[in-house]
Amino acid sequence: MGQSADRDAKWTSAWYGNKRWVYALLPLEGLFRVVAYLRRAFIVLWRQVNVGVPVIVVGNISVGGTGKTPLIIALVNRLQARGLKVGVISRGYGSAAPQYPYVVSESSSAREAGDEPLSIWRATGCAVCIDADRVAAARILKSAGCDVLLSDDGLQHYRLGRTLEIAVIDAERGFGNGHCLPVGPLREPRARLLSVDFVVVNQTSLEGDTTFPRHYYNMRLEPKHWFRVKDLSRLPLEHLSQGSHVHAVAGIGNPDRFFATLSKLGLVSECHIYRDHHTFTRDNFQFRQSLPVVMTSKDAVKCQSFAEPEWLALEVDAVLEKRFWPKFEHELDTLFPYE
Template sequence: MSSPDKQAPASSASAHSQSPWLAAWYGKRRWTLLLMPLLGIFVLLANLRRYWFERYTQKRLVTPVIVVGNISVGGTGKTPLLIALVKWLQQQGFNPGVISRGYGGKASHYPYLLNAQSTAAEAGDEPVTIYQQTGCAVCVGPDRVAAARVLEDENCDILLSDDGLQHYRLGRDIEIAVVDGQRGLGNGWRLPVGPLREPKSRLKTVDWVVVNSPTDDFVLPGLVDLFYVPMRICAQDFINLKSSEKVSLNELSSVQVNAVAGIGNPQRFHNTLTELGLTAKLHSFPDHHIYSEQDFQLANHLPLVMTEKDAVKCRDFAQPNWFYLPITASLPDSFWQALQQKLERICMQKKSIFKSK
């Protein structure tokens, strides 16, 4: 850490605040309405793209595929849900594999199958986090079908596609859409006027809509009757980046800290720390930000707390008082029971198709 009299550089919260796009889409700013003429072009191209992939190039695999994605830009909490799904599938006796685009990483080749030495610089922060949390096979690359083939060769008997709801070239058996329970669907418009990649009616066609940390009065405008599954985020003990030692939540409660978050919605991390009793000064960075030591030349010696996704990129230069906060996703038993029943039907259908061929 730098000396106390050193001024915080441009990498502090003031420089990396929420992007003007997200602030407009999820706030009360209206300047994006000027882009309304472009909305029709985006919708037309998106519809043509989906039609082309589904009609002519979609590849359906014998291995069941679960897609976990969203219809909005800006981070909704897919990674905790995907990790929970992988761990549940492992408990049921499956050998799951995860397909990811690998945003933020630059591997020497694609498809790239993660191993114990893989770094976020190679594979991206989210795939490394998933791999370290679950130990399952994770393959990244721009061609999701090719990545799926690699996982099939690894004897994975069920595949999960991370953030693949709009990647229609890869066929899917189950679709799960994640919605931010705090921000909802923003202003409700499609890109570039709003944050939606697809119309909100798309949520009616997926198997489950999972809402991350919904408020007590949560409702999606225009989708009042939509059934959704609530997902709660549970914080675990803090973990020291340098020593890997666990530190109880109580030990850091009522402590003032620097909070670092390079995720789609940094404010959510800040809110979590506040709920745990910490006084946190938020230093937010763009999603998938590649950190360097210069990003942490802060003007104090306070403990620093970050997300697990950020931690995988900071261990090489971590200080003794740096911690990350692991989280887990909690979903109702009724969801897991329904998922089990649907998987049983899908596996039976897949076996029947495979035998007939």
């Protein structure tokens, strides 16, 4: 584990392990809350921009991965099934594009586009535009003829006006100690969830929880198939037999969820953890023991150029509880009524 991953792990352990030393930062949390509130109020009242097409924001209120990318892919597929031209807006964390806004294309590399935007483009074929200024990206996609836009991780980017808001929660991690930064992992207080249209809870079961409000919906990430990192060719889940020992590499927000999925597939993993959006090199794969290498599809886009033929990535589907889609379709009907 690298130094940056060690730092991330220290803070994560404090926030989710209820370490007492973080409470010395309570005055800073108070300042953070005040600044966040004033910033939101000012932008919404005076700076928010309506780009002229429906915008669906998919984000979270906590630091770290919650499963947004598979959900965005599922939403894009649903919208495309209605015959809509969909565009996805991304900040492109870690990208180094030649210019911004940057539209992802077949020639884009993970270095130029970033891991999540490239993963979304490969999975859906929809238009994906990257810019820290999400309004600029939205305008590019609108000019390209998109009927509806999805904003990846844009819940706190209030300058971009939005039609619907979807917040994603990792049920395993929850809200940690419940505090905002820097004392806890929250970007905004939990009360923010009262104002969004949908709250999607990423967990292992689709069983309803009666303690959840009505606008909470369960989601499960279900293994779909393997694919070779080198050439993207698909392989069935049975390609690796139960009991196989593997090197499991993860540079995502919650690597433990990936490792748990591998365990459910019957694999025995030697786990290698890197910080979210880590830029992989061939040196990261110099392992002492010769075992199959597996990773997430998000990490695979950064390793394709130097991958060995036997390296595999796991593709997952976001499976939502049945009552989510009728509600989502109802919202779409108000935006795009069928002829």
